Amino acid sequence: MSKSTTNNHAAHQSDHEEEVLDVLDLPQIYTKPSSQQLLDTLALLSLEPQSWDKSTAQPKPKVSSNGVPQYLTRIVSSPLDWIKDDVEKEKIWDIASLRLSERSGRTGMGDITRSFRIPLSADTTNSSSTMKPVITSSNDQDITVQVSIHEPALTEDNLGLKTWASSFVFARNWHTLRDRIPLVFGKDENATILELGAGTGLVGIAAAAVLGANVLLTDLPEIVPNLERNIASNKEMIESRKGSARAAILDWTVPEKIIYPDETHGSTRSLAAEEQSSKYPLIVAADPIYSKEHPAWLVQTIDCHLAQSPDARVLIQIPIREAYAEERADLKDRMVKIGLELFHEQTETGYDDWSDGRGDELSEVECWLGMWKWKDA
Structure with a gap:
C-alpha cells in the first residue's frame, strides 16, 4: 500500500x-x-x-x-x-x-450470509501483496461486484460449507490473473472453467463475473445444494457481466463422472457421453487439501479433465498450514508426474474467522497460489 x-x-x-x-x-x-x-x-x-x-x-x-x-x-x-x-x-x-x-465460535453461529466485494480492476486493490480488507465507496459499482454467499451451520463433517481465507484471496485476484489464462480470457468465448471443490462458490462465482466466463462449479453431493443456492443468489449479477455459472457433483475418487442435479425433479443425471469427453482449458481449486488422500485424488481429477493444449492452465490456491506440509509437497510431485510444470507462484496474506467467538481480530493466513501448464504441450 x-x-x-x-x-x-x-x-x-x-x-x-x-x-x-x-x-x-x-x-x-x-x-x-x-x-x-x-x-x-x-x-x-x-x-x-x-x-x-x-x-x-x-x-x-x-x-x-x-x-x-x-x-x-x-x-x-x-x-x-x-x-x-x-x-x-x-x-x-x-x-x-x-x-x-x-x-462459541463459527461452529456455533448457525446459518450466515456474507457479502464480498470483488474488484474488476486494479484500481480497487492495494498495491501491497497483503490482502487486508479494502475500504470502498458507494460509487465503486462500476469497478467492483458484490458477491453474496450463504453458509449453512458449520459442522466438522462439512467444512466445504464455510468460505475460507484462500477463497477470498483467490476471488479478489481474478482481475490480475486473467492475463495468464489465454484460452478463457480473450480467445474463446465458449471456454468453460472447471472449479474443483467449489465449497460455497465464491471463487467460481467471482470468476464468472470478473472474466465474463462460463464456470462449472463442482463438489460433493452434500455441498452442491448450497452451491446452487449461492449461484442463484448471484445469477443476475453474473449475467450482467456476461458470465454464467452452474453447479454439478464431482467426486474426486470417481473423477470421470460429473453429475448435474436435475432442477425439475430433484434427482440427478450424468453428463452425456459427448459432454464427459470434453476437456477444460482452465481448472481451479482453492484450499483443496485437508487429508493425506486429497493430493492423489485431486491430481487424478485434474489429469482426467484438463485439456491437452499449450494454453491449458491449472490454478491452485493453498493456505500454508504447517500440519499439511507433506500433502503440499505430495501435490507438487504428483502434478509433475502427470506432465505439468509450475510456471508461476505467489503468496499473499489472507484473513480467516475460525475464531473462538469472542469477536477478536481476524487471524492471518498465508496463502500460496501455484499456476501450472503442460510441460511438453
Whole structure:
C-alpha cells in the first residue's frame, strides 16, 4: 500500500473510532429494563459474520467481550417477571441464547450470509501483496461486484460449507490473473472453467463475473445444494457481466463422472457421453487439501479433465498450514508426474474467522497460489 493510501486509510479509521463500551454500561437485569431496551442491547451484542471487506457504513458501537457471556447467561436464566408479554420474553430468551451460541465460535453461529466485494480492476486493490480488507465507496459499482454467499451451520463433517481465507484471496485476484489464462480470457468465448471443490462458490462465482466466463462449479453431493443456492443468489449479477455459472457433483475418487442435479425433479443425471469427453482449458481449486488422500485424488481429477493444449492452465490456491506440509509437497510431485510444470507462484496474506467467538481480530493466513501448464504441450 502506498504511503498516501495508508494515510487516507488511517484517517478514515480515526473518523469512525468510538469508545469501547464495557458490559457494565449495558442495561443490567437488576434494574428491570424494558423489553425494547433488552432487545436493542442484544442487537448491539450480535457477532456479525466477517466478510473481510469493510464498507464505509457507520459501524455500530463496540462492546468489550469481557463479561458478555455472563451478562447473556443472566438474561437467559432470568424469569423476566416484570415483562408481562410472554411473546416478548420468549423473544428475548431466544435472542440471548443465540448471542451465547455465536460466542462459541463459527461452529456455533448457525446459518450466515456474507457479502464480498470483488474488484474488476486494479484500481480497487492495494498495491501491497497483503490482502487486508479494502475500504470502498458507494460509487465503486462500476469497478467492483458484490458477491453474496450463504453458509449453512458449520459442522466438522462439512467444512466445504464455510468460505475460507484462500477463497477470498483467490476471488479478489481474478482481475490480475486473467492475463495468464489465454484460452478463457480473450480467445474463446465458449471456454468453460472447471472449479474443483467449489465449497460455497465464491471463487467460481467471482470468476464468472470478473472474466465474463462460463464456470462449472463442482463438489460433493452434500455441498452442491448450497452451491446452487449461492449461484442463484448471484445469477443476475453474473449475467450482467456476461458470465454464467452452474453447479454439478464431482467426486474426486470417481473423477470421470460429473453429475448435474436435475432442477425439475430433484434427482440427478450424468453428463452425456459427448459432454464427459470434453476437456477444460482452465481448472481451479482453492484450499483443496485437508487429508493425506486429497493430493492423489485431486491430481487424478485434474489429469482426467484438463485439456491437452499449450494454453491449458491449472490454478491452485493453498493456505500454508504447517500440519499439511507433506500433502503440499505430495501435490507438487504428483502434478509433475502427470506432465505439468509450475510456471508461476505467489503468496499473499489472507484473513480467516475460525475464531473462538469472542469477536477478536481476524487471524492471518498465508496463502500460496501455484499456476501450472503442460510441460511438453
